[in-house]
Amino acid sequence: MRGGKIAILDCNNFYVSCERLFAPALENRPVIVLSNNDGCAVARSNEAKALGITMGVPFFKIRDLIKKHDVKVLSSNYALYGDMSARVMRTLAEMALNLEVYSIDEAFFDMSGFTGAGSIEHCKTIKATVQRNTGIPVSIGIGPTKTLAKAANRIAKKSPKTAGVLDLSSPRFMEKALAILEVGDLWGVGSRWAGRLNSHGIKTAAQLRDSNLTWVEKKFGTVLAKTVLELRAIPAIGLDSRGKAKKSITSSRTFAKKTSELSAIREAVASYTAIAGVKLRQQKLLARSVAVFIETSRFAPGQQRYKNSATFILPEPLSDTGSLIRYVLQLLETIYRDGFAYNKAGIMLLDLVSLHGQQRSLFSDHVQIAKNSRLMTAIDSLNQKMGRNTIHFGAEGLQSQGRVVKDRRSPSYTTSWSEIPQVLAIS
DNA sequence: TCTGGGGTCCTAGGACCC
DNA sequence: TCTGGGGTCCTAGGACCC
Numbered sequence: 001m002r003g004g005k006i007a008i009l010d011c012n013n014f015y016v017s018c019e020r021l022f023a024p025a026l027e028n029r030p031v032i033v034l035s036n037n038d039g040c041a042v043a044r045s046n047e048a049k050a051l052g053i054t055m056g057v058p059f060f061k062i063r064d065l066i067k068k069h070d071v072k073v074l075s076s077n078y079a080l081y082g083d084m085s086a087r088v089m090r091t092l093a094e095m096a097l098n099l100e101v102y103s104i105d106e107a108f109f110d111m112s113g114f115t116g117a118g119s120i121e122h123c124k125t126i127k128a129t130v131q132r133n134t135g136i137p138v139s140i141g142i143g144p145t146k147t148l149a150k151a152a153n154r155i156a157k158k159s160p161k162t163a164g165v166l167d168l169s170s171p172r173f174m175e176k177a178l179a180i181l182e183v184g185d186l187w188g189v190g191s192r193w194a195g196r197l198n199s200h201g202i203k204t205a206a207q208l209r210d211s212n213l214t215w216v217e218k219k220f221g222t223v224l225a226k227t228v229l230e231l232r233a234i235p236a237i238g239l240d241s242r243g244k245a246k247k248s249i250t251s252s253r254t255f256a257k258k259t260s261e262l263s264a265i266r267e268a269v270a271s272y273t274a275i276a277g278v279k280l281r282q283q284k285l286l287a288r289s290v291a292v293f294i295e296t297s298r299f300a301p302g303q304q305r306y307k308n309s310a311t312f313i314l315p316e317p318l319s320d321t322g323s324l325i326r327y328v329l330q331l332l333e334t335i336y337r338d339g340f341a342y343n344k345a346g347i348m349l350l351d352l353v354s355l356h357g358q359q360r361s362l363f364s365d366h367v368q369i370a371k372n373s374r375l376m377t378a379i380d381s382l383n384q385k386m387g388r389n390t391i392h393f394g395a396e397g398l399q400s401q402g403r404v405v406k407d408r409r410s411p412s413y414t415t416s417w418s419e420i421p422q423v424l425a426i427s
Numbered sequence: 428t429c430t431g432g433g434g435t436c437c438t439a440g441g442a443c444c445c
Numbered sequence: 446t447c448t449g450g451g452g453t454c455c456t457a458g459g460a461c462c463c
Contacts, residue, residue: 102445103444105445187443187444188443189443190442190443190444192441192443223442
């Protein structure tokens with residue numbers, strides 16, 4: 001399908017923009033948002049990027065820089081970001097065809113009905129409407145393929161001339177853009193491949209596009225070969241992946257404090273299982289296998305490293321947290337070794353299948369399954385109404401909320417009744 | 428006892444994305 | 446001292462089967 005036209009909308013510095021909505025004092029100054037346990041910088045305002053703060057840099061390495069430039073530092077508030085994301089996507093859905101939400105802050109959509117100046121105009125309207133309705137600034141890139149739309153978006157974000165919207169459909173613009181774009185800035189080319197491509201003299205997007213397809217496929221595999229095709233305006237990554245079901249659900253955390261206690265790890269993985277179980281049921285899925293993994297720190301030179309995982313194929317597809325926890329805890333016993341300072345654990349729900357059209361095993365206990373299902377529905381709805389973790393399984397322990405430290409978290413303005421800003425009226 | 432080739436499934440690891 | 450979390454896809458190698 002040549003001659004397509006695809007756009008991608010991407011929220012600018014999304015987490016920082018969300019925080020700024022409720023704290024205008026954060027405007028026009030460097031701001032960063034940290035990962036769980038305040039470990040790394042996962043979002044930066046333009047001012048913070050200008051200071052050289054890179055994506056994913058550990059917080060302790062930029063302490064001095066932060067002090068010197070008075071950078072505002074926030075813990076992540078995923079409830080806020082998830083809620084704002086939903087608002088952006090709802091607004092976009094009213095104006096865009098074949099919307100494909102790609103991540104918390106990005107979505108592709110179909111622009112094949114628009115030509116020339118019409119596409120720019122339509123996307124400028126979208127940009128203004130999203131900004132007005134949600135307060136979130138966005139950029140939009142347009143191109144014949146997803147990869148080229150992403151490239152357009154990349155340039156739109158950086159170049160003030162574009163005013164946040166760039167259409168690379170015309171060959172003249174395209175040639176100019178690909179000649180200046182570095183391969184490492186392309187969607188699908190990470191730092192490893194960028195380095196290898198550079199060593200072969202391929203530095204720009206245009207050079208990658210014009211390289212030998214067979215050679216690329218042999219040296220780098222089918223994934224990068226698709227990128228080459230997309231750069232040649234030949235769609236190789238479909239738009240129509242809407243509503244595709246998840247294949248796995250993971251829940252894992254780095255601990256605030258290292259531990260070698262089996263009991264602490266049991267509580268941790270039990271609570272991760274509960275978190276993943278909620279997602280599983282929300283998506284009307286069942287898991288056919290479960291996995292658990294534990295590991296010691298990657299960054300502890302000299303210390304004995306241990307990491308291991310185990311997978312178990314369930315006797316039948318499951319979604320109730322109680323049963324999942326039982327299997328996970330049994331699995332944990334098989335990989336736990338005494339005497340290691342563990343800093344991370346996690347569980348995965350795998351081989352997910354749709355709840356509908358599932359055949360029950362001849363031997364399964366239908367009465368028990370129906371009971372579990374009613375119980376989980378009741379727990380899920382209570383937790384949704386009264387706040388997460390109102391009711392939880394005994395195996396999760398009492399501190400499942402306390403293991404992750406977020407000292408700098410903003411209030412959950414949009415999702416938690418108890419944290420709504422209070423206004424005191426004095427007459 | 429010797430032996431080939433092909434298929435499938437699983438796992439681990441590596442690359443990428445946000 | 447302090448280094449996130451949640452995904453996808455591909456590939457290579459081993460086990461196993463016929």
